[in-house]
Amino acid sequence: NYKDYNQIITSCTKINVFDYKGGNYAPECKQNFDDLNLEFIVAIGGDGTVRQASDLIDYGLKFVHVPATMDRDLTGSDMATGGFYTAVDEAAKAIVAMAKDSYKMCRTAVIEIMGRKSGAVAMYASAKAMEEVNIDFILIPDKKYSLKKIAKKIRKSNRPLVIVIAEGINDVTNKSTDSKVGVHVSLAGISNEIASELSKKTQTPVKALQCDYRLRSAPPVKEDIELVENFINMAIEKLKTGHINFSTIKNADYDILPIKQMKMLNPSSDEPKLLLKEDPIWKVLSDMDFGEE
Numbered sequence: 001n002y003k004d005y006n007q008i009i010t011s012c013t014k015i016n017v018f019d020y021k022g023g024n025y026a027p028e029c030k031q032n033f034d035d036l037n038l039e040f041i042v043a044i045g046g047d048g049t050v051r052q053a054s055d056l057i058d059y060g061l062k063f064v065h066v067p068a069t070m071d072r073d074l075t076g077s078d079m080a081t082g083g084f085y086t087a088v089d090e091a092a093k094a095i096v097a098m099a100k101d102s103y104k105m106c107r108t109a110v111i112e113i114m115g116r117k118s119g120a121v122a123m124y125a126s127a128k129a130m131e132e133v134n135i136d137f138i139l140i141p142d143k144k145y146s147l148k149k150i151a152k153k154i155r156k157s158n159r160p161l162v163i164v165i166a167e168g169i170n171d172v173t174n175k176s177t178d179s180k181v182g183v184h185v186s187l188a189g190i191s192n193e194i195a196s197e198l199s200k201k202t203q204t205p206v207k208a209l210q211c212d213y214r215l216r217s218a219p220p221v222k223e224d225i226e227l228v229e230n231f232i233n234m235a236i237e238k239l240k241t242g243h244i245n246f247s248t249i250k251n252a253d254y255d256i257l258p259i260k261q262m263k264m265l266n267p268s269s270d271e272p273k274l275l276l277k278e279d280p281i282w283k284v285l286s287d288m289d290f291g292e293e
Helices: 026-035 047-057 084-105 120-129 147-156 190-202 213-217 222-240 259-265
Strands: 041-045 063-067 108-113 137-139 162-166 206-211 246-250 254-258
Touching: 026 047, 041 047, 047 063, 047 259, 063 222, 063 259, 084 108, 084 120, 084 162, 084 206, 084 213, 084 222, 108 120, 108 190, 120 137, 120 162, 147 190, 162 190, 190 206, 222 246, 222 254, 246 259, 254 259
Parallel strands: 041 063, 063 246, 108 162, 108 206, 137 162
Antiparallel strands: 246 254
8 A cells, every 4th residue: 555655745847946046955855855754755747847856866865756747748658647638638628619619600710729849638639529520720849830721721611610739839939948947938829829820811710719727627537547546556566676766657558767767858848749650649630631831
């Protein structure tokens, strides 16, 4: 039973202990770790969590990392991270509702989906939403899109189009991301720019709609609950055999990687996190138009 272990479950993407209010608080973290007689800390989070945990290991702290990021943008656990399935489920519902409203209002919709610099949520949510509504384009960081091509289709169409975009498709909104710390600056808002540009090019109404971080308030779906339970159970088994300072991961199978290695795989939040070629979503959406010229 994991409750037999002395542990803290925590997640932090807003504070950099190495530069908090101008000071390095890593030594204080180690002192607190020792004073509380902790065996290890369970750190639940994404790439920023991995980087801080990795650096704190150098100060003598010990960690078990469980990957949890709704964006599914953690290299090393490319196929599953806690929260992703919930984000997809909620985003799909939002796409369906926004698309139906777009049809009713007779205007093209540009629906922005969270995901930072990964298009995973946008892709999987679109695939699920397409069971109920039509989606004409999906714009993701993996593909170079052409607004000229999209505008041409809008002008020729006798119905409003639905365009789903990942928030991180364009560096225009990427003002500043402190990749060393893991402090994420919002990328949201690119849909406003794209909708405005398409409206100018087509002289038709184009509405920007955002399905953003409100997804975080949704209760977890069963797939996420099962995933995290499997991560925790694997961590317990590895701890029993003497492993420490590792990340649980899920690719083809469940496994672990040293946290230091995970940091090497995720050195920055600045670069796009492209979907793997073997990701099954490419086959599901093989006929999708990604706006390429």
